[in-house]
Amino acid sequence: MSTVVQAEILDAGEGPIEGEPSRWARAWRPVEDWLIALVDRANPILVKETRQALKSRQFVITFLVVLVACWIVSFIGIAWIGPEIYWAAAGPTLLKGYYVVLAIPLALIVPFSAFRSLAAEQEEQTYELLSITTLSSRKIITGKLASAAVQMVVYLCAVSPCIAFTFLLRGVDAMTISVVLAGMVLGSMGLSMISLLIGAMARLRGTQVVTSVILILGLALACVGGIALGWMIIQSGSGFMREEEFWIVISVMLTFYITFFGLFHSAAAAQIAFVSENRSTPLRRWMMVQQACFCGWMAAGIYYELSSTSGNGANNIGEALVAATVFATGYWAVMGALLTGEWPLLSRRVQRSLPQSTLGRTTLSLFNPGPGTGYLFAASNLTMLIAVGLILLVFRGPATGRFVTTESIACLLVLSWSYVVGYLGVGRLITVLLRRWIFVPLTAAFLVQILLVMVGSFTPLVIQMTSRQLRNQGYSLLQISNPFWTLYELVNRGSSSVQAEVLVWIVPAAAVAVLLLNMRSVATELMHHRVAPPVRVLEEEAALHVPVVKPSNPWEIEEDDH
């Protein structure tokens, strides 16, 4: 027993207090109990990694290096500024220095060690031991994230006195400092999440080195970008933060940050979850949330634009619609390409939790795992967005854009929808066909989709480039299967330059045909019924949840009391 207590670094505080406890001791006691309970219930991985970090030489060294770097920045900074320090606003100069000192551990070391800690679990084969515990894959990812957060806080604490010092030097206000620091914290957590997702995906030993190198390069780039952005904010001060637009932009970015964070978290957990687990539905829920946020912000943006430019009628809604369409199309193309690659067979475990009621089956079946429902999910979400866009166009009438005509926006909406639905559908059919003979994992199916789009785009391009007559002609209907050039041409040169009157008939018709071709197999997927769990499971459930006999009315309790 004694050895256990000794080693429980964080659980310390056992043993009765001799004699009469002082008032402080008595007041402290509940806090202590609460702390013990907190550590006791904390994520196991967080506890483990904090203990490990406290003992790890690498962590102590980086921590000291950060401290020393802060001193060096302080000394060099003060020497550089010279005697002016007594009257000039030297805050920004020093803050920039500290920002760099903090950015390197936060944007490089913390995310990379999160990646490494997941990869090391797999290399040391501890991951298997961990995965057969009752810890869920979500909790594993959360634990790794929490450890990254703790590390981050430690680095922040090391640098915080210096940052307080810059505040005293004047020239930066608390607002700027808070915004810059908050950005850093969010950036660091976001990068850690992405690194964890990559770590969870890079299961193969051979790819580890390549992945590490690419990740380090990416993180370094993000670090440099972050430093540039931070310096810009420090330089310009908090003046622009008083503008309404700044906070709107921040809110928009925050919604995307949070929803992507959630999506990546689910994706990382799905990567390491057991095969029979339902790994698709949580991801689709996050996509739905993103879709809702996107719609919300678009609506708010258009309302804002309309209310601010009511005078002459000219506004940026057309351009905004084009940008939104491009974004939404790209988003659902990528997500659709991933969703259509899912494995078609549902595990019995998944089949047990399928929606059962008529209402559930009609509304929630699209959330069931499977490539067919995935295709329909992506297609219907995109359809919804495009429909909203078209409705907006119709109700706002002509001349909504400064550079684009209503007609070309309408064409853009219809064509983007058709291209995404068409290509995803064809890609899915190819995958279905391939799966008759060979094993096609999700990544391969995703590659099939990318290859398909590339073939569709580059084949006509190459034909045109190699043909003597067509070479200098610019866009022609030959490029009908090339979505990039077609849509680019449409937006930049207007609908007449791409013979839109032809395109808007052929392409959507083809897309609808592909959609219908897919429908048979999609329908079979939608027909999946819930299967009853095995008797053994029901038995255990019944044994675990013995129904508590609750008093049916408030008077029963009184009767019991008497």
Next chain:
Amino acid sequence: MVAVHQQRRPLIELRHLHRYFGPTKAVYDMSFEVYAGEVFGYIGPNGAGKTTSMRILATLDEPTYGDALVDGFSVVDDPDRVRRRLGFMPDYFGTYQNMNVVEYLDFFARAYGLHSMQRRSAIDYAMEFTLLDQLADKPINGLSKGMKQRLSLGRTMIHDPAVLILDEPAAGLDPRARIELREMIGRLAENGKTVLISSHILTELAEMCHRVGIIERGHLLAVGTVEEISSRTQTRSEVRLRVLRDVEGLMNYLRQRDDVRDVAVRQGHVTMTHDGGPEEQAALLRQIVDSGFEVVEFASKAKSLEDVFMTVTAGLVQ
């Protein structure tokens, strides 16, 4: 009645388990059951498929066909329920940097959802059981092979699982540690645990297992108690006998029989190879005596467990 029923409840059940790695059929149509409180030995040469099938049971891998059940729960459909009642000790030791023995056990106890006092007593019990008390503060990177094996066993039993799956726990242990390990497994069985334990060596397991299964190339060749298997495999044995007189007549008599070969005289004894198990041998002796020969000595060399193993397995590797 209830008790009997409880005892015969299979805690581990393989149902036509198949696992292919490309062309390699690591496990092929394997079915057997292990009952509550039983120690089941799992024996086979290198590459037989022991680790593969154990990993499937431990929810680390999934079968190509078939299913495996732990306490009635499918490892494919209900891995979470299986994990709660199963401890797996793999043939490797997963190590962490900057960690000592207690912290290691504490981590896994937390990972299995044990809290406060429950966790402390589980750690204490595991350390006491595996004789690790003295090593509590030792960094796990500095542990010897034997200590690691013990710690690994401690980790396996930290959440008090009903089923323990041990993959070659005795590999690399010195004789003393082997005996200690055997005692630990004996105690686990006494506590009502169901243990599936693998090894290359039948003799090693013969003493501690209630039943064994012999596998090779993914096929289950024999299941049963060691005695059952060895008597079943005793299809041919060396028999030696001595008669008072008429050695020539005996030899002629024996040569006429179909089930006897290689009859010879060595140092006054008649030796031969006899096809058949113990029952057939008794019949042979009776017939010899009935035919009027005065037998004073009859001995058959029983096969050692090694021989049994060699007979059952064909020494094939895939």
